[in-house]
Structure formats: C-alpha cells, structure tokens
Amino acid sequence: MINPSLEVEEVVKRLHEKELYIHSVIELAFTIKQLVDNQSIDFSSLISPSGGSDWENLAMMLPYLPRNLVIAHLDPLLEGFMDINWPGSPVLYGFLSEMDIDPLHASFSRVLKKAIDLDDTEWVYWLLVFMKDERVNLKAHFSMEIEQGCGYLKSRGIDFE
Known part of the structure; x- marks a missing residue:
C-alpha cells in the first residue's frame, strides 16, 4: 500500500513499474490526487504519452482521478493518440x-x-x-x-x- 505522504519522486518511480495491480493503481491515483490538491505536483508533469509503463499506468488511473482534473488535462492526454499502439493508448481510448x-x-x-x-x-x-x-x-x-x-x-x- 502506498503511503499518502510519498514524495513526487516516489510517485514517478511507481508509475514506471512494469506491472501495477489494480489495487496499486487505485492507491497511486489517491496519492496523486492528494499531491495535486496540496500543490506538491503538477499533474501535467506526469503525462508523457509514449511506449512506456508510466503511460499505461497513468492511463489506467484515469477512472480513479477526479473528473475535473482529467478534463483540465484532456489536450495533453490526447497526445496518446499519436500512436494508438503505445501501451496505455488503448486504455485511454476506452476511457474517453x-x-x-x-x-x-x-x-x-x-x-x-x-x-x-x-x-x-x-x-x-x-x-x-x-x-x-x-x-x-x-x-x-x-x-x-x-x-x-x-x-x-x-x-x-x-x-x-
């Protein structure tokens, strides 16, 4: 379980993990929400559509993040459609x-x-x-x-x- 007081570096490290289980995805989403609310992290800094695990993990978190946060960052999230074959892009496709x-x-x-x-x-x-x-x-x-x-x-x- 992720400690809500994780530093930003810890969040980024967790995003890069190869396979996050759903409970880890949800817990990480809550941590990100808290860091955004506390203005400890800029959500846009986590959006990096590419072929990496971080993109897929972030895409899997979208349903668990506040809707207004996702809507505010739709444009950079749509960069995930630069290549629909990137891991995470099909997840974004279904979510959107x-x-x-x-x-x-x-x-x-x-x-x-x-x-x-x-x-x-x-x-x-x-x-x-x-x-x-x-x-x-x-x-x-x-x-x-x-x-x-x-x-x-x-x-x-x-x-x-």
Whole structure:
C-alpha cells in the first residue's frame, strides 16, 4: 500500500513499474490526487504519452482521478493518440469513449488543429479512427472535425475512409 505522504519522486518511480495491480493503481491515483490538491505536483508533469509503463499506468488511473482534473488535462492526454499502439493508448481510448461529449469535443477540436498544424498525419489518422469508431458512437458529434481531418489527410495523399 502506498503511503499518502510519498514524495513526487516516489510517485514517478511507481508509475514506471512494469506491472501495477489494480489495487496499486487505485492507491497511486489517491496519492496523486492528494499531491495535486496540496500543490506538491503538477499533474501535467506526469503525462508523457509514449511506449512506456508510466503511460499505461497513468492511463489506467484515469477512472480513479477526479473528473475535473482529467478534463483540465484532456489536450495533453490526447497526445496518446499519436500512436494508438503505445501501451496505455488503448486504455485511454476506452476511457474517453465514456466521457461527457462537451469537454471531449472541445479538446478533440483543439488537438486535431494542433496535429494538422504540426503536419502529423499519423496523429490525425488516429484521432479520426476514434471519432469515426462505431463502438464509440460519437461520429455525429464530430462531423466537422472528421471532415477537417479527412480533408487534411487527402491533401497529403492519404485516403481515410
């Protein structure tokens, strides 16, 4: 069990552990919440989408963190869609499919624009995969973003249909 008074370094160390069991994930989420509340840690410093265990562990914690904390950091969390094959990104995908549409839509609009501005075709592709996924069932809410993303990919010679 994690002691709530862990220092930030301990939290980061725990995030890097290869396999955290669910009870450890939940306990670590409570510790992170307390550190954020005490302003001992900036939550955004923990968001580092990549292929590492830290990203997957953080993604698994999202349901156990305060919703307002997650919503405030949706844009950097969506960097996890730069490559949906990264461990943790499929977890994020499932979590986001159950989020309230208003903050999700706003974040996707901003992040899609950022991905296009960066000329990151792979990121745009994976954002589109989520927005058009029948299982997610949010396609109607993202019609403008889907059109924008598909137009961008088409301009780069990539047919997304």
